[in-house]
Amino acid sequence: MKVVEFQRENWRDASKTLRKIADQLDSGELPVCSIGVMAMRDPAGQVELFAFGPVADDLQSLAMFRLAEQKLIDVLLDCGEG
Secondary structure, eight states, rough: OOOOOOGGGGGGSHHHHHHHHHHHHHHTOOOOOOOOEEEOOOOOOOOOEEESSTTTOOOHHHHHHHHHHHHHHHHHHHHHHO
């Protein structure tokens, strides 16, 4: 699993970040996406969830959110060590 890291100053703009990801997918810099998931929260706290890709049914998308959650926890814990 590849974690794409964005420098803090370059990922604060959501639309620019999404365009960058799309450009990297189109160019082959990122591998073809079979399942993608994304969550967004607006300033009022409203949450929007998105699932996409050729095999992104409800169960696969839920599993992907859980995998991403665990990966983020692992990355955060690794950064705290050392």
